[in-house]
Amino acid sequence: MLSIVSTPIGNLEDITLRALRTLKECDFIACEDTRTSGIMLKHYEISKPLLSFHSHSNDFKIAKILSLLKEGKHIALISDAGTP
Amino acid sequence: MLSIVSTPIGNLEDITLRALRTLKECDFIACEDTRTSGIMLKHYEISKPLLSFHSHSNDFKIAKILSLLKEGKHIALISDAGTP
Numbered sequence: 001m002l003s004i005v006s007t008p009i010g011n012l013e014d015i016t017l018r019a020l021r022t023l024k025e026c027d028f029i030a031c032e033d034t035r036t037s038g039i040m041l042k043h044y045e046i047s048k049p050l051l052s053f054h055s056h057s058n059d060f061k062i063a064k065i066l067s068l069l070k071e072g073k074h075i076a077l078i079s080d081a082g083t084p
Numbered sequence: 085m086l087s088i089v090s091t092p093i094g095n096l097e098d099i100t101l102r103a104l105r106t107l108k109e110c111d112f113i114a115c116e117d118t119r120t121s122g123i124m125l126k127h128y129e130i131s132k133p134l135l136s137f138h139s140h141s142n143d144f145k146i147a148k149i150l151s152l153l154k155e156g157k158h159i160a161l162i163s164d165a166g167t168p
Contacts (some may be wrong), residue, residue, distance in 0.1 A: 013102035018095060 001074045006083040012043055020044060026076040030065060036080045053077070085158045090167040096127055105127060114149060120164045137140040137161070 003022045006015040023029060023046050030053040031037035037050060053061060068075060077084050087106045092098040107113060107130050114137040115121035121134060137145060152159060161168050 013105065014096050014100050016100050017104075018097035020101075021097065070134060 002069060003074065003076045005076045005078050005084055007037075007040060007078050007081060008079045012040070015044070020046075022076050023048070023078075025074065027073040028068060028075045030075050030077045032078075032080045037078060048076075051075070085156075086153060086166055087158065087160045089125060089160045089162050091121075091162050091165060093165040096124070099128070104130075106160050107162075109158065111157040112152060112159045114159050114161045116162075116164045121162060132160075135159070150164070 003026060005019045005022050006016075007019065023041065023044070026048060028051050029037065029041070029048045030051040032052075032054040034050040034052050036068075041050075051065060053065060065075060069071070087110060089103045089106050090100075091103065107125065107128070110132060112135050113121065113125070114135040116136075116138040118134040118136050125131070126136075134159045135145075135149060137149060149159060
Protein backbone atom coordinates (compact mmCIF):
# COMPACT_ATOMS: atom_id res chain seq x y z
CA MET A 1 0.00 0.00 0.00
CA LEU A 2 1.18 3.48 -0.83
CA SER A 3 0.04 6.36 1.38
CA ILE A 4 0.54 9.97 0.31
CA VAL A 5 1.13 11.97 3.49
CA SER A 6 1.19 15.74 3.90
CA THR A 7 3.75 17.20 6.27
CA PRO A 8 4.08 20.70 7.82
CA ILE A 9 5.40 23.64 5.80
CA GLY A 10 6.76 25.60 8.74
CA ASN A 11 5.08 24.80 12.05
CA LEU A 12 5.71 21.24 13.22
CA GLU A 13 2.31 21.24 14.96
CA ASP A 14 0.62 21.50 11.55
CA ILE A 15 0.31 17.76 11.05
CA THR A 16 -2.83 15.70 11.40
CA LEU A 17 -3.46 12.74 13.68
CA ARG A 18 -4.02 10.61 10.56
CA ALA A 19 -0.66 11.63 9.07
CA LEU A 20 1.12 10.74 12.31
CA ARG A 21 -0.66 7.39 12.58
CA THR A 22 0.18 6.53 8.96
CA LEU A 23 3.86 7.40 9.48
CA LYS A 24 3.91 5.27 12.64
CA GLU A 25 2.18 2.29 11.00
CA CYS A 26 4.01 2.11 7.66
CA ASP A 27 6.99 -0.12 6.88
CA PHE A 28 9.04 2.43 4.93
CA ILE A 29 8.94 6.19 4.41
CA ALA A 30 9.87 7.43 0.94
CA CYS A 31 11.12 11.01 1.11
CA GLU A 32 12.89 13.59 -1.01
CA ASP A 33 15.75 14.25 1.40
CA THR A 34 16.34 11.63 4.08
CA ARG A 35 18.26 14.10 6.26
CA THR A 36 15.51 16.75 6.19
CA SER A 37 12.77 14.20 6.79
CA GLY A 38 14.84 12.42 9.43
CA ILE A 39 14.96 15.61 11.52
CA MET A 40 11.20 16.07 11.22
CA LEU A 41 10.41 12.42 12.02
CA LYS A 42 12.71 12.51 15.05
CA HIS A 43 10.61 15.41 16.38
CA TYR A 44 7.57 13.09 16.30
CA GLU A 45 9.61 10.20 17.73
CA ILE A 46 9.03 8.17 14.56
CA SER A 47 11.81 5.85 13.49
CA LYS A 48 11.32 4.02 10.17
CA PRO A 49 13.58 2.90 7.32
CA LEU A 50 13.80 5.84 4.91
CA LEU A 51 13.94 5.48 1.12
CA SER A 52 15.26 8.39 -0.88
CA PHE A 53 12.79 9.17 -3.65
CA HIS A 54 12.42 12.36 -5.67
CA SER A 55 11.75 13.65 -9.16
CA HIS A 56 15.26 12.67 -10.30
CA SER A 57 15.15 9.14 -8.92
CA ASN A 58 16.20 6.61 -11.55
CA ASP A 59 14.34 3.53 -12.79
CA PHE A 60 16.22 1.30 -10.38
CA LYS A 61 14.88 3.26 -7.37
CA ILE A 62 11.35 3.23 -8.77
CA ALA A 63 11.58 -0.54 -9.39
CA LYS A 64 12.77 -1.05 -5.81
CA ILE A 65 9.74 0.82 -4.43
CA LEU A 66 7.33 -1.04 -6.74
CA SER A 67 8.88 -4.32 -5.63
CA LEU A 68 8.31 -3.48 -1.96
CA LEU A 69 4.70 -2.52 -2.70
CA LYS A 70 4.18 -5.82 -4.56
CA GLU A 71 5.55 -7.66 -1.51
CA GLY A 72 2.70 -6.06 0.45
CA LYS A 73 4.80 -3.47 2.25
CA HIS A 74 3.19 -0.23 3.32
CA ILE A 75 5.13 2.79 2.07
CA ALA A 76 4.34 6.36 3.11
CA LEU A 77 5.39 8.96 0.56
CA ILE A 78 6.25 12.42 1.88
CA SER A 79 7.98 15.48 0.47
CA ASP A 80 10.33 17.83 2.34
CA ALA A 81 7.31 19.97 3.24
CA GLY A 82 3.64 20.02 2.27
CA THR A 83 1.87 17.51 0.07
CA PRO A 84 3.89 15.25 -2.29
CA MET B 85 -7.34 36.67 21.04
CA LEU B 86 -9.33 35.11 18.23
CA SER B 87 -8.06 31.87 16.68
CA ILE B 88 -9.54 30.54 13.44
CA VAL B 89 -9.38 26.76 13.66
CA SER B 90 -9.97 24.23 10.88
CA THR B 91 -11.81 21.04 11.79
CA PRO B 92 -12.22 17.72 9.88
CA ILE B 93 -14.65 17.40 7.00
CA GLY B 94 -15.27 13.69 7.35
CA ASN B 95 -12.47 11.81 9.07
CA LEU B 96 -12.01 12.82 12.71
CA GLU B 97 -8.30 12.04 12.46
CA ASP B 98 -7.92 14.89 9.96
CA ILE B 99 -7.14 17.50 12.58
CA THR B 100 -3.74 18.99 13.35
CA LEU B 101 -1.87 18.99 16.63
CA ARG B 102 -2.03 22.81 16.56
CA ALA B 103 -5.80 22.82 16.14
CA LEU B 104 -6.21 20.44 19.08
CA ARG B 105 -3.87 22.47 21.28
CA THR B 106 -5.71 25.70 20.43
CA LEU B 107 -9.08 24.14 21.24
CA LYS B 108 -7.68 22.85 24.54
CA GLU B 109 -6.11 26.19 25.50
CA CYS B 110 -8.88 28.63 24.57
CA ASP B 111 -11.49 30.02 26.97
CA PHE B 112 -14.50 29.75 24.63
CA ILE B 113 -15.25 28.00 21.36
CA ALA B 114 -17.50 29.89 18.93
CA CYS B 115 -19.22 27.45 16.58
CA GLU B 116 -22.05 27.33 14.05
CA ASP B 117 -24.01 24.53 15.70
CA THR B 118 -23.20 23.82 19.34
CA ARG B 119 -24.68 20.32 19.11
CA THR B 120 -22.63 19.31 16.05
CA SER B 121 -19.44 20.79 17.46
CA GLY B 122 -20.17 19.36 20.90
CA ILE B 123 -20.15 15.84 19.47
CA MET B 124 -16.86 16.46 17.68
CA LEU B 125 -15.21 18.07 20.72
CA LYS B 126 -16.32 15.21 22.95
CA HIS B 127 -14.47 12.83 20.61
CA TYR B 128 -11.26 14.76 21.39
CA GLU B 129 -12.15 14.94 25.10
CA ILE B 130 -12.32 18.74 24.92
CA SER B 131 -14.83 20.47 27.15
CA LYS B 132 -15.15 24.25 26.77
CA PRO B 133 -17.98 26.77 26.99
CA LEU B 134 -19.53 26.96 23.51
CA LEU B 135 -20.84 30.16 21.92
CA SER B 136 -23.26 29.84 19.04
CA PHE B 137 -22.03 32.01 16.18
CA HIS B 138 -22.94 31.84 12.51
CA SER B 139 -23.73 33.98 9.49
CA HIS B 140 -27.16 34.85 10.87
CA SER B 141 -25.96 35.82 14.34
CA ASN B 142 -27.36 39.21 15.38
CA ASP B 143 -25.48 42.30 16.58
CA PHE B 144 -26.03 41.34 20.20
CA LYS B 145 -24.15 38.06 19.72
CA ILE B 146 -21.34 39.80 17.85
CA ALA B 147 -21.07 42.43 20.62
CA LYS B 148 -20.88 39.68 23.23
CA ILE B 149 -17.96 38.02 21.43
CA LEU B 150 -16.16 41.34 20.92
CA SER B 151 -16.65 42.10 24.60
CA LEU B 152 -15.06 38.80 25.61
CA LEU B 153 -12.11 39.45 23.26
CA LYS B 154 -11.64 42.93 24.78
CA GLU B 155 -11.56 41.32 28.23
CA GLY B 156 -8.57 39.33 26.98
CA LYS B 157 -10.40 36.04 26.56
CA HIS B 158 -9.14 33.58 23.96
CA ILE B 159 -11.90 32.51 21.58
CA ALA B 160 -11.46 29.73 19.01
CA LEU B 161 -13.75 30.07 16.00
CA ILE B 162 -14.72 26.87 14.21
CA SER B 163 -17.35 25.92 11.66
CA ASP B 164 -19.32 22.67 11.50
CA ALA B 165 -16.61 21.23 9.24
CA GLY B 166 -13.55 22.61 7.49
CA THR B 167 -12.21 26.14 7.77
CA PRO B 168 -14.45 28.98 9.05
